[in-house]
Amino acid sequence: MSDDIQLEDGRTWSGSSSLVSWICRLTACELTGAFGRWLNDVKDRPNGLCSFDLRGLSNDDCDVFYSATARALERARQSGDYPDAASYFERWEVLLRMRESIRRGEPPNTLTHYAIVVPFDGKPIDFNDIWFCPECSTCLNQKKSCDACGFRLFSNDEGPDAWNDHG
Numbered sequence: 001m002s003d004d005i006q007l008e009d010g011r012t013w014s015g016s017s018s019l020v021s022w023i024c025r026l027t028a029c030e031l032t033g034a035f036g037r038w039l040n041d042v043k044d045r046p047n048g049l050c051s052f053d054l055r056g057l058s059n060d061d062c063d064v065f066y067s068a069t070a071r072a073l074e075r076a077r078q079s080g081d082y083p084d085a086a087s088y089f090e091r092w093e094v095l096l097r098m099r100e101s102i103r104r105g106e107p108p109n110t111l112t113h114y115a116i117v118v119p120f121d122g123k124p125i126d127f128n129d130i131w132f133c134p135e136c137s138t139c140l141n142q143k144k145s146c147d148a149c150g151f152r153l154f155s156n157d158e159g160p161d162a163w164n165d166h167g
């Protein structure tokens with residue numbers, strides 16, 4: 001199984017679902033607030049359902065994503081914790097090279113994993129779209145509280161930004 005990330009100009013980076021999940025997990029560690037929680041949730045989604053489209057992010061959040069994922073890649077490489085991950089690192093690096101290609105104004109087919117440009121469905125990414133309880137990993141079935149442990153995704157006066165997985 002593989003999952004895809006569509007970039008700003010509609011080109012696609014594609015990787016094995018386990019790689020995408022790993023990238024989401026490590027990148028989420030570089031983020032706080034709703035964005036980090038959402039990305040951390042994406043990593044647990046079933047193979048083939050971890051895809052996302054960066055065109056659904058604001059320009060600012062898109063920048064935040066790239067800098068976080070670049071930091072995460074660098075940190076993972078430096079850590080020495082993943083001695084067998086050379087091919088993963090290489091593939092991950094391509095995502096950042098695609099970004100640089102976009103910045104240079106090159107057309108999507110300069111560097112892409114798909115020959116076609118995928119049309120944007122127009123849907124913004126909703127950071128409150130959380131599938132699994134952050135406490136016990138029970139599937140929330142689109143509810144905002146967990147039937148298994150009682151965890152509430154948001155308390156009354158607490159917006160999604162109050163969440164922090166890393167505190």
Ligand SMILES: [Zn+2]
Binds near residue numbers: 135136137149151
């Ligand atoms: Zn729970």
